[in-house]
Amino acid sequence: MIWLDTIVQGLLLGGLYALFAAGLSLVFGIMRLVNLAHGDLIVFAAFLILVVVQMTGLNPFLGALIAAPLLFAFGWLVQRVVLNRVLGKDILPPLLVTFGLSIALQNGMLEVFSADSQRLRAGPLESASVDLGPVTVGIMPLLTFASAVMVIFALNQIFYRTALGRAFRATSDDPVTASLMGINPASVFAIATGLAMVTVTIAALFLGMRSNFDPSIGPARLIFAFEAVIIGGLGSLWGTLLGGAIIGVAQTVGAQINPEWQILAGHLAFLAVLLVRPRGLFPRAVD
Amino acid sequence: MQISVTTRTRASTIAGIAALALIGLGLILPAFASRSVIQDLFFILTLLTLAQLWNLIAGYGGMVSIGQQAFVGIGAYAMFAGVILWGWDPIAAIPLGLGAALVLAVPMAFFAFRLQGAYFAIGTWVIAEVTRLLVAQWKTLGGGTGTSLPREATADIWGVKAIAALLGLRDAAARDVLAYWLALAMAVGTMAAIYILLRSRNGLALAAVRDNDNAARSVGVDAARLKWAVFLSAAAMTGMVGALIFLQTARISPDAAFSVTTWTAYVIFIVVIGGIGRLEGPIIGVLVFWGLQTAFADYGSWYLFSLGLIAIAVMLFAPRGLWGLFTDRTGIALFPVQRRLTTTSQGDSRNG
C-alpha cells in the first residue's frame, strides 16, 4: 500500500512539474529557444500574484486571473524587444540573454521582495484531502494535476485546431516560407511567449499555494521543467506531461527510500531516459 | 611572386614581448604589492583561467556546456578529501582536483556527446547537479553544510615558510602569495597551451568541427577524438583551478563549490562580454567584470541585477564582445590564429 501511495503522490507531483514545463515546452518546441530564465519567471509570476492578492484582498485564483494578462504582455514585450533579435541557428546568444535575464530577475526580486519566504494563502483548501479507497490524496495536488492536464489539453487544441496553432507549426518548420504566407514570425513568436507566460502564471499559482517560495528557487524549478520537456520529446505537449510524471514518481520513490535522495532520483531518471532515447520519448519526426 | 602563410602580425609581435614582460612583472609583484592587490589578482587570474577554458570548449569547440561547475566542485572536494581524509599537504592535493575532474569528465562526455545543442547544455547542467547532490551526501566532508580545511593543514603548507622568510611576510599573507603564484602559473600555462593548440593543425580542425561535424569528418578530421581531447583537458584543468580556489578560501560547501551562477554564468558573461572565440576576449571580459565588481559591489543585488542586463545588452549590440568591437574598428589581433596570405614581391603586375 505504501508503494501505491508513493506512486500516486509522485504522479500528482508530476502534475506540478508538467505545469512548470508547459510554457517551456511550447516555446522550446516552436522556436528552439532555451529559456534559462523560465524558472525565475515562474517565481516572478508568483510574486506578482502575491502583490495583487495583498493589494486587493482577493483570493489567489482571482489574483492569478489579474496577473495573467500582465504577464502575457510582459512575455510578448520581452520576446519582441530582446529574444527575437537573438534567435538563430546558434544556441549561444539566446542562452546568454536568458542567463542574463535570469540573474537580473533573481537579484531584482531579491532587492524588491527581500529573501524572505512567501506563500499564497488558499485557506482550508491547503489541507483538505479526499479518500480514494486505498490512498488519500490532498485536494491541492489533485487540483494541480487536473490543471496540468487542462493546460496541456488547451495548448494542444490551440496547436492543432486553430489558425494560430497552424501559424505556430509553420513558423517553427520554416520561418522564411511562413513569412511568404503573410505570417510575421516575430509576432507569432511574441504571441507564443505571451501564451507561455499565461501557463507560467498558472504554474506560479500552484507553486505559491503548495509551498513557500523566495527569489532564489527559480533555477531548480527550471531544471525540473527542462527534464520534463526533454523526456517528453521536443514539441510533444503530452510527452511533457508524461515527462513531468516520470520525474515526479522518481522523486517520491527516491524519497521513500531515503528522504535525501528525492531530487537526485528525479535527475537520475532523466539521465536514464536520455541515455536510452537521446531525443526523448516522443520526438517529432521532422526536426 | 612568393606567397607565404603566416599568423604573425606586428601587433602580435609587440603583444608577445609585452606578454613576456607582464609575466615577469607578475612573478616579482608580491615583493612590493599589497596583500589586497595580490588577492584581487588571484581572483582575476583564476576567473580568467576558467573563462579561457570555457571559451576553448564553447567558443572554439562549439560545446556549449553549462555544467562546468561540476569540475570546479569535484576538483575542490578532491583536494579537501586529500587533506582531510589522507592528511596530504594542500599543495600536493591540488593535482587530485585534476584527477577527479578527469574521472568525472569521462562519463559526462560519454553521456553528453550523444546530445545536440540545447540538450547538451541542459544535460551537462543536470550532471553537475547530480554531482553536487552526491557530494552533499559525503558526510565526512561536511555533507550539505560543508567544512573547512583543518588549521594544522593550513598552518604549514609547503613553501609558505620560505615565502614568508623571503618576502618578510606573515604566514597568512605568504599563503596568499603562494596561491597567487600558482594561479599565475595556471593562467599562463592554460593560455599558452590554448594558443599553441589553436595555431597547430588541430586548431584548424577544431574550427572545422565547430562549424560542421560532418564536413570536418569528410576532410579527414577525427571530430570525435578531437572533441573528447578538448573536453577532457578543459575539464581536468577546470578541476585543478577549482582546487586552487578553494585552497585559498579554505572553506567549502556543495552550494558554493557547485554554484552554476558563479562558475558558469559569470564565466560565460566574462567570455561573451569580452568576445567569444578569441583569446583576447576573456582577458578583456575578466577586467571589465572585476572593474564592475570593485566599483559597484557595495550596491549588492543591484550590482548583479545590472550585470545581467549588461550581458543582455552586449549580446544585442555587440554580439562579438568588446574585443570584437575593437578589432572590427582597428583590425588588430594580439594573439592571431587566423592564417593570412602574404605576398612578398614587388612589381608583379599579373593577377596570380
Place this chain on the structure above:
Amino acid sequence: MLQTHALTASYGQFKALFGIDLHVAPGECVAIIGANGAGKTTLLRSISGVLRNAPGMVTHRGTPIGALSADAVLQRGIAMVPEGRKLFPSLTVEENLMIGGQVRRGDGRWTLDTVYALFPILRERRLSPGTALSGGQQQMVAIGRALMSNPEVLLCDEISLGLAPVVIRDIYAALPRIRETGAAVVIVEQDISRALSVADRVYCVMEGRVTLTGAPAGITRDAVHAAYFGNAA
C-alpha cells in the same frame, strides 16, 4: 503595375544582382530564364520581400515596397511559390493550403474547393502530411497554397524542377486557369522552349543583369543563346 528599378541585391560581400529593371502588367505572364546561378531566385526573393532592399527599388501600383517584409508584400497581393516547394512538414496538405489562405485579399475565386478542383488529387491526399506526397503533388500544393491568398501577382520559382515531363505538363495545364482569374504570373523556368511558349514576355538574366527582353515572337534561338551564355558563341 509591379516594377523593379535598378534592383540590386547581395549576399554579404557577394553581389548577385546589378541593376535589374523589370515590369509586370496586370494579367500578364512573364517568364524569367537564365543559367544556374544567374540570379533568378534572388530576383524573386527581392520582389517578395525575403530579401530587403531600398524602398524605391521595387514598386507596386506606384507604392515603394522594396523595404517591406515578406508578410507585408503578401498582403499587397504578391504571392510566391518558392524554389524547392518548401511545404511545411508539420502541416497536412489541407493545412498547408489553409495557411496560404490565412491572409486573403477580398473574396476572390480561390478557396479550398477551387484549388481541389484545379488539382483533384490533392483532395484525396488532404489529410496526409504535406511532405509525404510525390514531388509533383507537392508542387501542386505549393501552387495551391500561394493561390489561396487570391494574389494579384503570382511568382513561381522553377515549378518544373526535378519533375517528369507528364507531371510538368499537368502543372502547366493549370496555368491558363490561373490566369483566367486575372492574376499576373511570373515564372522562372529553365526549360526555354516551355517558357517561350507560355509567356507574353521574356527576360533573360545572366550574372545578375538582364541580357535580353521582349515578346517570344521576336526572339531568335541565337539571341537566346547569346543572352544565356554571353557572346562567346
